[in-house]
Amino acid sequence: MSVFETALGICQSLLAMDKMESGTPLTFENIASKVDEILAIPSFSKGVDREALIRQLEELFTTWANEPSAIGNDDDHKPWLSTKLTEIKWQFWSRYKIYLTERAKLGPIAVANVEKVTDEVLGRLEDPDRDGPWDRRGLVMGHVQSGKTATYTGLICKAADSGYKVIIVLAGLHNNLRSQTQIRLDEGFLGFKAVPPKTDSYGFEKTGVAEFGTGPKADSVTNRLEKGDFKKAFADQFGMHAGGNPLLFVVKKNVPVLKHLSGWINHSAESTDPETGRKFHRHIPLLIIDDEADQASVDTKTLALDEFGQPDEDHNPTITNQLIRSLLYAFDKSAYVGFTATPFANIFIHEQARTKTHGDDLFPRSFIVNLPAPSNYTGAARIFGIEEDPDAGLPETVPAPITYIISDHALTEKSDETQGWMPPKLVDKTDHIPLYDGERKIPPSLREAILCFIISTTVKKIRLPDQLFNSMLIHVTRFTKIQEIVREEVETELKNIEKRLEFGDGSRKPSIQDEFYSLWLNNYIPTSKNTNSSSTLPDWSVVSVQLLQVLKSIKVKSINGSALDSLDYELHKESGLSIIAIGGDKLSRGLTLEGLTVSYFLRSSKMYDTLMQMGRWFGYREKYLDLCRLYTTSELFEWFQHIATATEELRLEFDHMVNIGATPKEYGLRVRSHPAMLVTSAVKMKSGTTLSLSYAGDISETIIFNTAKSTIQNNLEATNHLLRSLGIPSTGERAGGYLWRNIVNSTTILDFLSLYESHNEAIRADTKLLSKYISKQNGQGELVEWSVKLASSGLKEAPDYSSCFGGLSVGAIFRAQNSAIEKNSKKFSIKRLVNPSDESADLSKDETSIALEKTRELWASSTRKNKPTEPPIQVSGRGIRFARPKKRGMLIIYPLDSTEAGLDIKIPIIGIAISFPNSNTAQEISYTVNNVFTKIGDYDEF
Structure with a gap:
């Protein structure tokens, strides 16, 4: 055992006792003080790097995880x-x-x-x-x-x-x-x-x-x-x-x-x-x-169920x-x-x-x-970020700067999804030959990913000599014949890079060393700074001389049902192993890629669970997160970000069920009550061919829009049809919008919803489901009267849409395109539609007081780690819906700036949100899973 390891062991034991005695987390100062005590001993005063020792002890003692939570049935x-x-x-x-x-x-x-x-x-x-x-x-x-x-x-x-x-x-x-x-x-x-x-x-x-x-x-x-x-x-x-x-x-x-x-x-x-x-x-x-x-x-x-709804034995x-x-x-x-x-x-x-x-x-x-994730776990929320949702208690999380959006795998500029190196849709799924520029070679994005893997592996070996395994994932298709061609192309490119590194480029510019250095300068240095990594990058002079040796150690392996290769980590547990793993289904779930650093990922599924399980890059990577890279498409980035948000919301919902003493049966029903949680294939939902849904105490808002001009025009006409029937607003002006308070009947709202066209992926705002729910609640004497608000911006720079709304002075509402979605795509996607102050616009003073009281009650009972330390002074969405009378709903209309969707038209994209009050008589509505999942789709097969 080295002197460093001995010092580490002594410090670890002493700090563990300190933590046990105090019962509180250790701070940097606690750790540094104990290190200095040990290093004052003559036998440790030399040969032990103080900073390295403190850093390793920090990793051991500052990691935390919340207590596991559980719901149960003790019958x-x-x-x-x-x-x-x-x-x-x-x-x-x-x-x-x-x-x-x-x-x-x-x-x-x-x-x-x-x-x-x-x-x-x-x-x-x-x-x-x-x-x-x-x-x-x-x-x-x-x-x-x-x-x-x-x-x-x-x-x-x-x-x-x-x-x-x-x-x-x-x-x-x-x-x-x-x-x-x-x-x-x-x-x-x-x-x-x-x-x-x-x-x-x-x-x-x-x-x-x-x-x-x-x-x-x-x-x-x-x-x-x-x-x-x-x-x-x-x-x-x-x-x-x-x-x-x-x-x-x-x-x-x-x-x-x-x-x-x-x-x-x-x-x-x-x-x-x-x-x-x-x-x-x-x-x-x-x-x-x-x-x-x-x-x-x-x-x-x-x-099959019998006439009493019981399963057939x-x-x-x-x-x-x-x-x-x-x-x-x-x-x-x-x-x-x-x-x-x-x-x-x-x-x-x-x-x-x-x-x-x-x-x-x-x-x-x-x-x-x-099981809550430990603080040193890197999951979807850390990599892709979280979409803000104040009602669900989800603050926005900024994505880690390690993802690179690619498009050169397919000829997308020609709007043909069947052409290119690995297009989204293959005409011949088994005999496709991946060609780039008419040649059997990999696209530039994959070549860059391989160069990054060589750099990352080199730095990792310098920084963490005890970590023997390094992996790169290439997951582009599930078809083994195509995987084999990809493997051949990757091996050819690796040999070419190796030859240039070993024998030089002559007069060729840029040289391979220039390419590596450019990546280092423009990619690695800024990424390392922006990930807030505690680890530092070595000097390029130290890295560059080891690139060839590292490259020669890399093996390319196919991991699929017919391949003879396997991830034989056990055989190399002493010597180490650096591999580029090319595969499909065998890499989709469960199999661990030790030391995974770089991923090149094109394989798509719109089932949440399937796609999440394909993410082999999640795990414990605190020591080298700044060296990780993920190359993927903008669509997949958007899906992962959406899934990350939905999954975090599901776990918060679970914590709520724990607090109210629910059983597993009730948790299942609760998930079914949220359309965004329909996250598995239809055949796995066989017990719920018909599912139940309630919007009670919820808000439904459109965040995905069809950019077809005919749809945009239709929704504007539906809005004007509604506004004409409402007459003069109760209050309003351009700065803040126009409000019709408590004067609209449910028939008028249902008429509007029958005309408005929601995007087929906007499951939470499906107008047919919304209409069914409202109609059922009307039978209970609820949602019979409505408030309507037409939102408007008073900013001078906001495009003027007055000509679109029968003389009302209306300024466009600005909502930015989701950063993962390219403008001019077939849909316009945003993170959040509703401004919280709009939802409370129709509340009376007494109702506002009740809403604030409920908001503070929810704050006090929240177990969120990052909740504000002071009680809230503004009402929350859940507080608003608690205070709103059961007989009253609220429709909010947002005329969105269409130029944000990359459209050159003079009319707004109409977004809608409906705020539903709480209800103890909420009528669940039924809908067929297959219909919903037909809208979402399953595999986008390659």
Whole structure:
């Protein structure tokens, strides 16, 4: 151990004790003071870099994570963990906890967070010693690439310590992901390398946790090889009984594998239900961990309901779903925990679905646990930013300056989506030849991304010599034949760059060294400053001399269903590995790209969960975020930003459900009540072919507009038709707009909505759904009278639209085009339409007072980290809607400056917003998922 490592270990121990005693977070001053104490010792006074030591300790001790939150249903559940904490010998867990610190190099805060989460989940499972049958179903919501495997490995350790005897991990769809998961469980749980029986070395080669004590024993029926999935011949060597070692299975969600496993488990069952003939294990507690639980596990067949709305018990689920359920049904004591970063499909499972043969469906009826992201996690919100939404408690977050918008992959300037190197739509999906300028070569944007990968890898090796893995992702198509051509083109370009670096360019200008230096000067230096990185860039003279050596170490690999290549990190864990991974579906979910730095991403899906799971660049990159690069299209950037906002809103909604003591069933319904959360494929929403929606206490606003002149003209005419029917406004002038207060009937509003054309992607402002809701509330005596406001700008520079509104002096409202969307595209997209003061314009003094009181009440109960320290003095949207009488709604009309959409027309784009009061009699409206998803679309297949 070096002097630096010794000093680090001593400081870490002392600071951990300080933090434990004080119970408060450590500051920079605390850390620096302790470092200076240690460096005052003569043996440490030389050879230890003070700044480097402080920086590393800061990373260990200033990382934080909020407590996990959970909603649950404790029917037929007996709390047990708190009373048995001191009784259980935590042998598996103790080894793993040391492993996390010593091998995984997690700081004390991170380790403590893993312990909190595993205790939270384990306590919501059942006591394995509890008599009688029991069955718990739960879901853990994490973040993409945030360390789910580390968390469920900890859960497995604690479950085994508690007495769970059979542990089945469902590890994705592909061999390489299953193998990767097995290796991690060998390291974190088993303590030995699980290998095939023919090697005669099963269980003898120690690894991972075994380095920190002999500990308890567990057996693995599966092994770490690429094809080491369940095999009956090997399984027959193990007995399955209550007193034996815990038995681990790491299997793919593959029908033949699951059939063999289910058959083997049923064959050894010792009990039979006399009424149904079901064979089951009576005394062996089972735990199933379903990694990526929204993939393949969900029953996507349409579920028939009887005349009472109850699911048909003779329903025939999808085969993978029924096999997973059958595994659980084969044990009288069972627990199922799904892990996913995109839980939308899981909470749309019908909560009462069950069959006579397979038992209950996988709806997480017992609990849902939300894992907050640690402060050092880089997710979609950090990379793409968050759209401001004050009502949802979402402040605007500025995107990290690491994304580069590309367009040279296709001939978009010709408005032909079928031409170019990798166009959005391929005429021949399997025989396409990627050509740039008529040649088989990569486009300039991809070449620049490769140059960046070489620079980033070089800097990373200088800055972090202990980080051995570096990866670049090229994800442009799911078709393997095209991927192979891309691989050939990338290899050709790499060889060309290597040749120029090694032998020079002669008189060629710019030289390859000039190209690298230009990127360094114009890209890396400003990006490093703008990411607020604590790490600094080395001198270019140090970097440039190492570029060739780094380039020669880079390997190009195809990672797909037919490729022989695999991400063999295990074989290179001592020497390191730098790869450019080219793939499709195998890189779309679950598989970790170690040290991912640069991504070139064109693969598109308009399903939120699918697209989020493709984002392999999320994770822990604080030490080198300034070196990361993402090359993608403006459309994909917009989608990711929208998803980031929607996901953060979903998690805030979850926190609200926790505060009101809701159950998992109610959370699912709550998600369904927000159209923006329809974020998975239609077939996964089979329990809700018809979905329910309520706008009570909400505001609906148009933020996406069709730029066709005919649509813009139609919506202006619809607006004027409405205004003519309203007569003289109650109040108003150009500066601030015109208000018709409490005098408009609902028939007039419905007439306007029938004429107004909303964009087919504006799901939250679908005029047909809005009209249905208003009509249903009219039947309850609500929303029968309305206020209408026509917004207007008094700014001198605002274009004058007076001629468009029958003599009213109206100034255009300025709303900037979403920065990710190019002007002159087929749609105009903005971040927010409503000005908060417009929504409160129709409130009386008493109503305003009530709104402010409610706003402050919401502020006081908020758990947001960045909420203002002082009580608000302005009413919020939620406060306004609480105060507004139930019989009154408000329509706000915004004449938007059309030049912002890149249009050369003299009329405004009409945006509308409707503010709905709270209601305890809100009538839910129904709509068909397929219709909505036909509007959104699914894959934009390449």
